[in-house]
Amino acid sequence: MVAELGARTSDRGPDLLSCLAGLRAHRGATVVLKFGGNAMVDRELKESFARSAVLLRYAGLRPVVVHGGGPQIDAHLRRIGLRAPFAGGLRVTTPEVADEVRMVLAGQVQRELVGLINAHGPFAVGLTGEDAGTLAAVKRWGRADGRRVDLGRVGEVAEVRTGLLAALLADGRIPVLSSIAPAADRSDGAVYNVNADTAAAAVAGALGADSLLMLTDVPGLYRSWPPQGPPVEQLDADGLARMLPALAGGMAPKAAACLAALRAGVGEVRMLDGRVPGAVLRAFGPDAPGTRVVAGAASGGPASGGVASGGPASGGAASGGPVDEGALLALR
Numbered sequence: 001m002v003a004e005l006g007a008r009t010s011d012r013g014p015d016l017l018s019c020l021a022g023l024r025a026h027r028g029a030t031v032v033l034k035f036g037g038n039a040m041v042d043r044e045l046k047e048s049f050a051r052s053a054v055l056l057r058y059a060g061l062r063p064v065v066v067h068g069g070g071p072q073i074d075a076h077l078r079r080i081g082l083r084a085p086f087a088g089g090l091r092v093t094t095p096e097v098a099d100e101v102r103m104v105l106a107g108q109v110q111r112e113l114v115g116l117i118n119a120h121g122p123f124a125v126g127l128t129g130e131d132a133g134t135l136a137a138v139k140r141w142g143r144a145d146g147r148r149v150d151l152g153r154v155g156e157v158a159e160v161r162t163g164l165l166a167a168l169l170a171d172g173r174i175p176v177l178s179s180i181a182p183a184a185d186r187s188d189g190a191v192y193n194v195n196a197d198t199a200a201a202a203v204a205g206a207l208g209a210d211s212l213l214m215l216t217d218v219p220g221l222y223r224s225w226p227p228q229g230p231p232v233e234q235l236d237a238d239g240l241a242r243m244l245p246a247l248a249g250g251m252a253p254k255a256a257a258c259l260a261a262l263r264a265g266v267g268e269v270r271m272l273d274g275r276v277p278g279a280v281l282r283a284f285g286p287d288a289p290g291t292r293v294v295a296g297a298a299s300g301g302p303a304s305g306g307v308a309s310g311g312p313a314s315g316g317a318a319s320g321g322p323v324d325e326g327a328l329l330a331l332r
């Protein structure tokens, strides 16, 4: 089994040894991994993502997974004949659609991720924002063509209660959170559909995460869309804020979420191509791919270096435990 895991990733995955130094430097760091539906295009990628999450855990980091599932929701709604168009990158969500979104995210996508991670040991625990009141949401209004749009039961995160997440992390588990949230005023028992980037950013901010890695289906953030050159290697929060008004589609809420995470104190955010096996590990290597967005001035670090260490609440190296290199190499 171990040999099989090694063989499967060695040709296409990153060189683990080159990532070890980066992983070592991040012992004890809380890292939120946002896995988007568009990056979950095949079984091998999902397995690679699960292995990477477990590797981070073995290396003494504290990974938290927040997942989306836009394409999976699309496919399900098509199958049952429900229409739910997007406005400004967010799905217009009737109460009926909200129930289906919850079923697909919590009942299908999350269960699969939990299973893939737990193939390597009893690490993953699935939850939604409903569990232990982890998330609470208020209605979010959309904007399209300069006009305010009623998105129905789409929520923005009003509160994150970190107690359950912190307890799971302290117990060495990997929380896998679906982006569903009850109403902050507990008004009618209904749930809100929260964009998964928004949920990941709120969770990263509330946990005081060192970094937020957003896995998506493009190599990074492009200055113009469709792209006319390579993605932006590095920019700072102010630079991202200046780009926001021109961004469209799914990148609009994603970039806004990145900015919110940085402003909440997350050390850095990376947008990574989740279609590349080993994307998460590569983020800790010497030639980290994707777009790096840092809180302070962008000139602070090497554009191609690994994930920055020492966020506002990194927890210190001591809390991470020793790096279990044997387990790391076995899992690679």
Ligand SMILES: Nc1ncnc2c1ncn2[C@@H]1O[C@H](COP(=O)(O)OP(=O)(O)O)[C@@H](O)[C@H]1O
Pocket: 036, 037, 038, 039, 068, 070, 197, 215, 216, 217, 218, 220, 221, 222, 223, 224, 225, 247, 248, 249, 250, 251, 252, 254
């Ligand atoms: N400037 C841009 N840079 C990168 N992607 C962009 C940009 N503008 C729009 N996009 C679109 O945003 C998409 C990513 O957002 P989204 O579909 O929500 O991804 P995910 O499901 O991974 O969260 C890309 O596939 C691309 O089509």
Ligand SMILES: CC(=O)N[C@@H](CCC(=O)OP(=O)(O)O)C(=O)O
Pocket: 035, 036, 037, 038, 067, 068, 069, 070, 071, 073, 089, 090, 091, 101, 154, 155, 179, 193, 194, 195, 196, 197, 250
């Ligand atoms: C409000 C809103 O748009 N919610 C998203 C939730 C899932 C999601 O965000 O999935 P990705 O990360 O794969 O895009 C939706 O219904 O598709």
